[in-house]
Amino acid sequence: xxxKYCRSFVxxxxxxxxxxxxxxxxxxxxxxxxxxxxxxxxxxxLSDNDSGSLPVLSALSNKGNIAxxxxxxxxEITDRASGNFVRQMSRSERVDLFRSNFxxxxxxxxxxxxxxxxxxxxxxxxxxxxxxxxxIAAIKHLYEIGExxxxxxxxxxxxxxxxxxxxxxxxxxxxxxxxLTPYLRGFRFTSLGMTTGRAALQYITGMNEGIxxxxxxxxxxPDTRTAMKFVDFGYQAGAQTIGYWxxxxxxxxxxKWTMTAPQAMAVAxxxxxxxxDQQISAxxxxxxxxxxxxxxxxxxxxxxxxxxxxxxxxxxxxxxxxALRRIASARTEAGVKxxxxxxxxxxxxxxxxxxxxxxxxxxxxx
Numbered sequence: 001x002x003x004k005y006c007r008s009f010v011x012x013x014x015x016x017x018x019x020x021x022x023x024x025x026x027x028x029x030x031x032x033x034x035x036x037x038x039x040x041x042x043x044x045x046l047s048d049n050d051s052g053s054l055p056v057l058s059a060l061s062n063k064g065n066i067a068x069x070x071x072x073x074x075x076e077i078t079d080r081a082s083g084n085f086v087r088q089m090s091r092s093e094r095v096d097l098f099r100s101n102f103x104x105x106x107x108x109x110x111x112x113x114x115x116x117x118x119x120x121x122x123x124x125x126x127x128x129x130x131x132x133x134x135x136i137a138a139i140k141h142l143y144e145i146g147e148x149x150x151x152x153x154x155x156x157x158x159x160x161x162x163x164x165x166x167x168x169x170x171x172x173x174x175x176x177x178x179x180l181t182p183y184l185r186g187f188r189f190t191s192l193g194m195t196t197g198r199a200a201l202q203y204i205t206g207m208n209e210g211i212x213x214x215x216x217x218x219x220x221x222p223d224t225r226t227a228m229k230f231v232d233f234g235y236q237a238g239a240q241t242i243g244y245w246x247x248x249x250x251x252x253x254x255x256k257w258t259m260t261a262p263q264a265m266a267v268a269x270x271x272x273x274x275x276x277d278q279q280i281s282a283x284x285x286x287x288x289x290x291x292x293x294x295x296x297x298x299x300x301x302x303x304x305x306x307x308x309x310x311x312x313x314x315x316x317x318x319x320x321x322x323a324l325r326r327i328a329s330a331r332t333e334a335g336v337k338x339x340x341x342x343x344x345x346x347x348x349x350x351x352x353x354x355x356x357x358x359x360x361x362x363x364x365x366x
Contacts, residue, residue: 030122030306032065042071042308048321050085058097061111067307069111070123072098074150074303076110077130081325084362121145122306129154134162136169143173149301149310152180159184179203179263179298182213197232200294201250204231204257223248230254234293235330235338244285251285258284258297262311266300266319267291273320275350286348290330290338291323328355 032038038060045053054075060068076098079086086094099108115123122145128138129150136158139151158170159180167188174181182203186196198218206213218224226242227250235241244251258264259271259280271283291297300322302313313319330338345352 030067030070032060033067033307035060035065035067038065038068041068045075046308046313046316046318048083048317050083054085054097062101066115066120069100069115070120070126071304071307073110073112074126078301078303079322080299081322081329083321083325122147126150126304132157134158134166136166136173139170139173143175145306147305148175149305152299152301155180156183159187164188177207183295185214195228195232196295197228200231201228201253204261204294205250205253207261208253208256224250227254230289231294234289234291234296236292236332241332241338243289246281246285251281254288255281255284258288262314263298263300264288265311265314266323267297269315270320270323270354271351274354275348279348279350282348283351286344286351287323287327290327292326292330324354324358327351328358 037056041053041056041060044056054072057068057072057075061072076094086097089097095108098110100111100114102109102114112123112126116127125138125141125145125147128135129142129147130153131138134157135154139154139158142148142151142154155170155174158166162170167184171181171184171188174184182199183196185199186194188194199213201218201224202213202216205216218228227244227248229242230244231250231254233242235243244254259268261268267284267287271280271287275283288294288297291300300314300319302308302310332338339347341352341356344355
């Protein structure tokens with residue numbers, strides 16, 4: 001089993017070399033991708049400046065720039081923590097900013113819908129990726145065009161509502177080491193006692209140790225059960241706040257994964273930016289919990305990988321800002337603020353200071 005997993009890592013390495021070339025080729029087919037104004041707008045958006053980027057992308061979209069149209073549409077539906085520029089807009093103002101001038105009122109078509117209807121293959125694939133049903137063919141298509149992160153909704157749909165044969169088919173399709181594999185495993189093997197929390201904790205431990213997560217054995221002691229819940233949901237588990245701190249035996253594993261995994265780079269870079277070495281662990285575990293645990297952490301994604309590769313997005317100020325805004329506005333599932341400012345300071349002083357600075361500098365409203 002271990003040798004098989006090592007071969008999978010070789011496949012991932014090859015994939016990481018091939019995918020950027022494929023993305024570059026696909027992106028080259030998007031009209032407007034090399035427009036200087038578009039490139040500047042992308043850089044500005046990645047610097048976490050909505051007011052300096054989104055109106056430019058909107059204007060370019062109205063002028064027929066296809067790259068701007070697709071990126072703007074994806075930003076609208078994937079931004080997990082908008083800044084005040086967008087949050088303070090009325091609904092009609094948001095429609096004017098993000099949508100096409102086709103249709104009426106607030107029901108105007110998205111630019112992706114417009115371009116899909118015109119036959120753009122990338123737009124069609126992205127539109128299929130938002131379908132409500134089981135659509136494994138759409139997942140395959142998105143993989144083929146290099147939009148791996150856009151498959152998340154469809155993968156989760158198969159995991160939750162798919163038949164066992166559909167789940168098996170998806171398991172064979174998912175890229176080796178995919179961060180969504182634990183979610184699928186959590187539903188495929190429920191009869192064997194598997195849960196999404198257990199699968200995620202196995203994945204985190206396996207990635208840290210460089211071994212097959214499926215081979216990780218977890219005890220059924222109270223500490224491990226708490227860790228599984230924390231990994232599954234973070235602090236947002238119903239009306240109660242489930243925490244996990246440095247006395248837990250899985251604490252180091254969660255911190256290590258948060259600070260080293262590519263998928264967690266937004267929170268890791270936030271902690272490195274605002275915390276001393278001695279404060280890193282507290283920041284990492286608190287940030288992990290406040291964004292919503294493993295399955296929410298992996299949702300900090302590039303809106304359009306053909307334009308913005310995932311690694312470029314995750315290492316941008318945009319990703320850091322999105323993570324910080326998510327942390328600042330964290331609520332339990334009951335709609336209650338997870339921590340007061342004082343409580344957050346006790347968990348992670350540097351993270352609390354970063355949240356306070358965000359509120360003062362950008363007038364961010366929770």
